[in-house]
Amino acid sequence: MTHLETSQLIRRLQLLQRRLCEMANDLGNLTDPEIVAVSEEADSLIIQLQRLRKEEAEYRKMDGSYDDSVSVLTASQSTEEVGQQSRAFLVKHS
Incomplete structure (x- = not known):
């Protein structure tokens, strides 16, 4: 998945x-x-973004170029931030 695709997923989630x-x-x-x-579609996007971030971290570790501060998701919020906002919405209104 490219940086552009990731950005599109994040925008769709927002x-x-x-x-x-x-x-x-x-x-x-x-x-x-x-x-x-x-809500189910949003959950699916959150899971996709989390998997992407995990795969990216694993690739960087194997490649020897792992840097925790750099991620394709840094163009926007991290999946954790996005997920927390989504969950906060559900908690507030349920």
Whole structure:
């Protein structure tokens, strides 16, 4: 996966998070099938980004060029930050 693809995944996740907030305000029911579907898509993106970060770290270790401070995800938030924001949303509104 390239840096551009990673950035696109992160942007898509951020859009989904905004959409979830809007839907929760409009529908007021977090178990609505539409909200559940968007939440599942966001979860899937978070998992993809976490796997990518893990693979990148493993590759850098094997390559001998591992630097914890450099990651393709540094162009935006880390997957942990994104995931924490997503989980905070679910905790706040559930």
